[in-house]
Amino acid sequence: AQTVTQSQPEMSVQEAETVTLSCTYDTSESDYYLFWYKQPPSRQMILVIRQEAYKQQNATENRFSVNFQKAAKSFSLKISDSQLGDAAMYFCAYRYGQNFVFGPGTRLSVLP
């Protein structure tokens, strides 16, 4: 069964600093997609970034980038120049077929 693990229940970062959130997953598939979603207190899940497993190049979206290590089944999220608005729960998700599997989440606090 596909599983997603986020080993850091909580993280904190100073405003303007950089933080990395960890995610590992388990799969026997070769073609899949990985996502990071952000869930602020408003509850809506917001897509942050996505990565195609067949692409070696790490995805980047403005201040957000990933370090995708396919052999290690690792998919970490780096947030640069952290802002107060980045404070939220962050979920790593794996998509196979039509189903998404989410990790348990990491709560990120941004300190002023």
Added chain:
Amino acid sequence: DAGVTQSPTHLIKTRGQHVTLRCSPISGHKSVSWYQQVLGQGPQFIFQYYEKEERGRGNFPDRFSARQFPNYSSELNVNALLLGDSALYLCASSYQLGVVNQPQHFGDGTRLSIL
């Protein structure tokens, strides 16, 4: 354009009752998925519907059922409610089936509390 809309926002029920949650996808989106998010955990997949047919089902009991209407909106029904059904229920839509690089767009969820 409106995003994914869910109703109601909050709901309080007692054990043994039945509940119906509603979801309207983004205009043009044909696929709707339902997730249960227990407090402090990540969302758990319940169902996916596409073109009014069930295309995927998670590990949930038969008390959970859903359907999709011709306008692509969807209902999630839960019978014989248990205390453990208390959760945030999220609906997500995407344009079509079979395109795995498509992200899902989520609604704000329905917070269901069972007393």
